[in-house]
Amino acid sequence: MIKIVFYAQLKDFFGEETELELPVNPVAAGIRSALAAKNSLAAEWLRVSRLASEDAFISEEEQIKDGGRYYLLPPSSGG
Numbered sequence: 001m002i003k004i005v006f007y008a009q010l011k012d013f014f015g016e017e018t019e020l021e022l023p024v025n026p027v028a029a030g031i032r033s034a035l036a037a038k039n040s041l042a043a044e045w046l047r048v049s050r051l052a053s054e055d056a057f058i059s060e061e062e063q064i065k066d067g068g069r070y071y072l073l074p075p076s077s078g079g
Helices: 010-014 029-038 040-048
Strands: 002-006 017-020 050-052 069-073
Touching: 002 010, 002 029, 010 040, 017 029, 029 040, 029 069
Parallel strands: 002 069
Antiparallel strands: 002 017, 050 069
8 A cells, every 4th residue: 555645736636645555566657547547537637747755756667665655746837
């Protein structure tokens, strides 16, 4: 089980955070797939959002650790 924390527009689809049960030896791309399956309306925001662990952005191929906390950050603009 992992915990996902959401920011900005993604909160509208999933709330502040959620827990996911992923298969054995999951990779980061599995987080997006599992979330898109839970709410297909969020698919485009999930596609363009960055995924981060506690201390860094992570690639789609990175192994996900059971019990980990991950963050999904949609693109933002401002000045």
